[in-house]
Amino acid sequence: MxxxxxxxxxxxxxxxxxxxxxxxxxxxxxxxxxxxxxxxxxxxxxxxxxxxxxxxxxxxxxxxxxxxxxxxxxxxxxxxxxxxxxxxxxxxxxxxxxxxxxxxxxxxxxxxxxxxxxxxxxxxxxxxxxxxxxxxxxxxxxxxxxxxxxxxxxxxxxxxxxxxxxxxxxxxxxxxxxxxxxxxxxxxxxxxxxxxxxxxxxxxxxxxxxxxxxxxxxxxxxxGRETAFGKKIDSLSDDTFILKAEIVEIKKKPSVPIGNIGMDAFGNKPHYEDRGIIKRAIVAIGRQDINPEGLTPLDKNIDILGASSDHTILDVTRSNINYKVGDVVEFKLDYGSLLKAMTSEYVNKVVI
Known part of the structure; x- marks a missing residue:
């Protein structure tokens, strides 16, 4: 799951x-x-x-x-x-x-x-x-x-x-x-x-x-990194914990919302970069479970555009993978995102 x-x-x-x-x-x-x-x-x-x-x-x-x-x-x-x-x-x-x-x-x-x-x-x-x-x-x-x-x-x-x-x-x-x-x-x-x-x-x-x-x-x-300067320790793995999230929607849409911009669900007024029409994928995880700013997609050609409480929106336009609904996207996490994800009862934990 x-x-x-x-x-x-x-x-x-x-x-x-x-x-x-x-x-x-x-x-x-x-x-x-x-x-x-x-x-x-x-x-x-x-x-x-x-x-x-x-x-x-x-x-x-x-x-x-x-x-x-x-x-x-x-x-x-x-x-x-x-x-x-x-x-x-x-x-x-x-x-x-x-x-x-x-x-x-x-x-x-x-x-x-x-x-x-x-x-x-x-x-x-x-x-x-x-x-x-x-x-x-x-x-x-x-x-x-x-x-x-x-x-x-x-x-x-x-x-x-x-x-x-x-x-x-x-x-x-x-x-x-x-x-x-x-x-x-x-x-x-x-x-x-x-x-x-x-x-x-x-x-x-x-x-x-x-x-x-x-x-x-x-x-x-x-x-795998010290936290004074954020330096990676060469001998340590940085992918011991990996987040996997499933795509629930994938469509070509504008990159900037249409209409007057107010506050988002968290009380912030968002700003958007105009990238034209892009291929956008939504994965079924959001700010209730992670900090989207703390995620790094393993597919380096994916950009994280933002998130609401339950959805994280990705720009997959440049990816070499032809993503479709039901596919899984993998992410590395920073400490804050890992802490939230492991605390969340909505994120399954799998030890291999």
């Missing part, structure tokens, strides 16, 4: 094994991020033998899916107090930046006879989550008063909100702060987590600061 995402599990595993090998040689442990494919069980079950140190996700619901998989599980999104009990039940580690939340985690952990491991997040300038470095000393003092939790590391997140590039300066400062806190308070630090796929270029360039011993890798493993 279409539309569908086809996951080549062998290519994906090869990507992960390459990354794990490169990282291990530099003393860095890898957490594979599963949120982009919603921890889909038929994918996750294949990953444990790839040498990874853990599986990381932003949603407790996804961590629950992995309860029977014997590997460390990490909650990436800083927890809600409301979900504290589930956090200690379903994750081995969680990333934290709020003392009230850590107190809630400690309380729930004590009730079930556990000690929950926390990674303290530092904001190194990207202005998403994290304790501001000037406040970290006081923050650690408060955490150490909480029963039921133990500090197992420090981490940061870069590029996801502010677009700040990881470099020797901000990650070097992270390691310095982590080591200072560990020494001052006799902390048993397991991880200094240097970020996500945007930090991977530093490892490839031999510039990852000493002390960084963990990376949380998602996009680079799936799409």
């Amino acid at each position: 279409y539309p569908q995402i086809v996951i080549d599990i062998n290519k994906y595993k090869q990507n992960i094994k390459y990354l794990v090998d490169r990282c291990t040689n530099r003393g860095v442990k890898v957490w594979i991020v599963t949120k982009s494919f919603c921890a889909y069980p038929d994918i996750v079950s294949h990953l444990v033998d790839c040498g990874i140190d853990g599986l990381a996700d932003s949603r407790i619901q996804n961590l629950k899916k992995m309860k029977d998989i014997r590997v460390k599980k990490i909650l990436l999104r800083i927890p809600m107090i409301d979900e504290a009990e589930d956090v200690v039940l379903w994750s081995d580690y969680s990333l934290n930046s709020e003392i009230d939340t850590i107190r809630a985690l400690g309380e729930k952990a004590k009730k079930i006879g556990k000690r929950h491991r926390v990674i303290i997040m530092l904001d190194m300038g990207d202005l998403r989550e994290g304790v501001w470095p000037d406040d970290i000393d006081d923050f650690i003092k408060e955490v150490l008063k909480v029963d039921g939790v133990e500090i197992k590391g420090f981490g940061t997140n870069l590029t996801c909100y502010g677009g700040v590039i990881p470099d020797e300066n901000n990650l070097g400062r992270l390691t310095s702060i982590a080591q200072d806190m560990a020494n001052k308070y006799s902390l048993d630090i397991e991880y200094i987590s240097g970020g996500n796929s945007s930090s991977y270029y530093l490892l490839e360039d031999g510039r990852l600061p000493n002390g960084i011993n963990n990376l949380r890798l998602g996009e680079v493993a799936i799409l």
